[in-house]
Amino acid sequence: MLYIHGFNSSPLSVKAVQTRDYLAANHPEVGFYCPQLKTNSQGAIEQLESLVNSGVGRENSLEPTHSRWFLIGSSLGGYFAHYLAEKYALPAVLINPAVKPYQLLRDYPSEQTQPYTGEVYRIGTEEIDALKALESNISLKNNYLVMLQTGDEVLNYRQAAAKYQDCHLxxxxxxxxxxxxxxxxxxxxxxFFQLPLAVR
Known part of the structure; x- marks a missing residue:
């Protein structure tokens, strides 16, 4: 299971911790991975692709290394999860996902401080363009479970509802x-991931 956190978030986010703990209690056979993402999208995608292609947990399997990953992405992490789901044909659960983050981040202060790591970085034209380059269409609609809340104060849920209207929404x-x-x-x-409860 690869949990992809959102903008300026971390593996210590509430949802990441809840997912990790739920898996440990109910699906101990499933490994949990949630890396601290780099603050630029190209670096973050390289991290995630390296992990997906690493063969973690598949040492004795004849399947492709990426074939048994399950993705959960929140906010900007949902945008990244969609990119990976399309590239590797993986199932993905998207939680209040960003649909056009390159538009949203144009309105953010260019200088940012990552609250968990303290890193100071900038959002410039290069980063906006790199984010736009990751935009993907939907080729396998049944690969997505998209969960939205209408009270989302950061993202307009209607954008995601429109994009994923033919998916599990x-x-x-x-x-x-x-x-x-x-x-x-x-x-x-x-x-949705078709994970049976472990026999106790």
Whole structure:
């Protein structure tokens, strides 16, 4: 399981920790990975692709190294997860995903401080262009479960609802960008990934 955190977030985000703990309790056979992403999209994608192609947990399998990854992406992480899902034909759950982050980030201050690592970095034209280059269409609509909350104060949920209208789409009234009640959705997420509960 590869959890991809959002903009200026980290593996310590609430949803990442809840996912890790749920897997440990209910699906101990599934490894959990959530790297601290680099602050530029090209570096972040290189990190994620390196992990997907690494063969982690597949040492004794004849399958391609990337064939058994499950992706969960939140916000900007949802945008990255979509890119990986298309490139490697992987199932992905997108939580309040960014659809056009290159437009949104144009309105952000160019100088940013990563709150978890303290890194100071800039969002410039090069980064905006790199993000736009990652934009992908949908080739396998059944590979996506998209979960949106109408109360998202950061992203307009209607953008994602329109883009993913032919996918598995669940729109929850209210909530916010953090996706209120995410923990309660974890059983449904695992069911979408067709993960049976471990025999105890």
């Amino acid at each position: 669940r729109i929850h009234n209210g909530g916010d960008h953090s996706f209120v009640g995410y923990q309660d959705s974890l059983p449904d997420i695992m069911q």
